[in-house]
């Protein structure tokens with residue numbers, strides 16, 4: 001088969017990536033700048049025998065995908081800041097009930113209605129802490145069109161494996177940017193489908209196989225009758241107020257992520273070996289940072305780039321290590337500095353941490369970052 | 379001892395006793411649902427019971443179906459996802475008056491408008507039970523609630539009229555006093571292809587009854603009997619004579635193409651078939 005080269009938008013690559021991953025259900029509510037994801041899936045899903053439904057609001061959108069996933073679908077919704085806020089309660093439900101699904105948030109500038117057609121990277125804390133209660137989060141941040149495709153596939157894989165909602169945190173810049181990409185051939189990227197149970201239905205425990213990740217679990221209607229609830233529940237999924245069972249459930253939610261940090265954490269590094277100054281940057285901002293790094297290198301400045309594609313769980317250990325080795329770390333992001341605090345938290349070596357920020361709805365430029373690099377060099 | 383065939387549809391052991399107060403109407407509605415499923419011979423593996431939050435919405439834990447206890451007001455979106463992904467499932471939605479008509483009101487009208495094939499059992503006790511007796515969208519004007527100490531200032535919703543206006547194919551109102559009629563309504567609703575609502579008037583003696591001095595659970599059932607009137611009988615009365623009465627019966631029994639069928643046509647079209 002010859003190479004398939006496409007000129008896609010990030011949103012388009014995300015929709016196509018979902019189909020590649022085997023997504024067969026989309027429920028959502030349109031909101032700028034995420035609408036292309038829904039529009040493209042409205043066309044693609046029925047072609048592949050999947051279902052698309054435009055619900056009455058974002059809450060209904062995530063509710064529908066959680067219901068479909070409980071019935072065995074690989075499901076997804078897409079939204080943007082305000083819609084993502086509306087989804088928070090059921091995002092927490094999905095984590096508690098351990099229902100796999102993918103939620104795409106194409107970030108726009110806020111707060112509130114903000115700048116609906118302009119980009120930002122200011123939902124990163126909402127992604128981590130928007131719901132109530134304690135639970136870990138998985139969020140992936142692509143920096144290119146090709147990565148939008150690949151990380152969508154990865155988001156589905158992680159959702160299936162860790163049995164929880166996984167967030168694909170795009171931003172408007174990547175969502176609407178067009179770029180050439182080579183479409184992976186069928187079979188080229190790994191597709192993970194969680195195992196279905198083999199035990200006798202009488203023996204079945206919806207949460208109880210003891211595996212440290214999701215474990216095999218059944219779909220509704222497959223002959224295993226089980227209960228799902230947002231209440232704290234036992235291994236069978238029935239509500240419990242027994243202290244040991246509450247402890248077990250809460251530890252399970254935390255541990256399935258904490259025990260797989262190495263597997264979950266993914267970063268890209270450029271020129272880190274001898275870097276005295278390191279730029280920490282992700283998503284769209286990392287594009288400008290990369291450019292700035294190259295320009296600075298041409299000027300003989302020893303600068304490198306640390307670019308996480310998994311933003312949650314935060315790559316603590318890697319950031320700590322890189323901080324130890326460099327003199328200054330610049331945190332370049334399109335917000336008032338949401339990740340600066342995270343980097344500071346990892347700073348065990350008194351390394352200088354300098355925010356490089358832009359938050360007027362426009363893209364952070366290589367020039368702005370280069371200027372910050374030159375200042376740090378002084 | 380002979381065991382009722384519906385008994386095996388319950389989840390004995392850890393799941394009982396249930397959370398319902400003695401004298402609560404919800405147990406009678408639960409009985410009506412499992413009897414209807416049993417009479418229709420529906421395989422339990424093919425039943426998905428989806429609920430929201432509230433006293434009534436605890437039901438999925440007690441019955442041995444595929445069961446999904448969701449968030450307050452959100453049973454219908456979840457149920458929509460379940461049904462659309464697997465149209466073979468009989469999806470029964472358990473909801474209360476607050477759940478379906480206040481926080482979930484928008485989902486209610488849109489699920490009816492789409493004609494999603496859902497059997498919606500709305501247990502109406504005219505109050506928020508689980509949170510302690512606050513007024514709901516069906517608390518009659520003037521009646522007391524913990525957040526309406528001087529009497530409710532709001533007019534109440536007619537869930538059946540709302541469902542019919544929004545496009546439901548079936549809408550009926552029954553009472554737990556008239557359990558036999560309720561059984562039949564639920565059985566009929568389960569056979570409908572589309573959005574079917576059964577509003578079951580279910581007294582809450584613990585809160586509504588106490589706050590409004592309605593007496594014991596038995597007394598409340600007697601009041602229910604005295605205050606409700608069948609649709610056929612009601613047709614012969616003047617509006618004045620109907621004052622203070624609640625009309626029960628089947629308000630609408632129609633047909634419309636169900637959503638999953640329409641969507642299957644979309645799939646066929648997209649696939650060029």
Ligand code: SF4
Pocket residue numbers: 397398399401402403404433434503507508581582583584585586
């Ligand atoms: S509070 Fe009312 S509705 Fe709730 S279980 Fe008790 S009697 Fe029933």
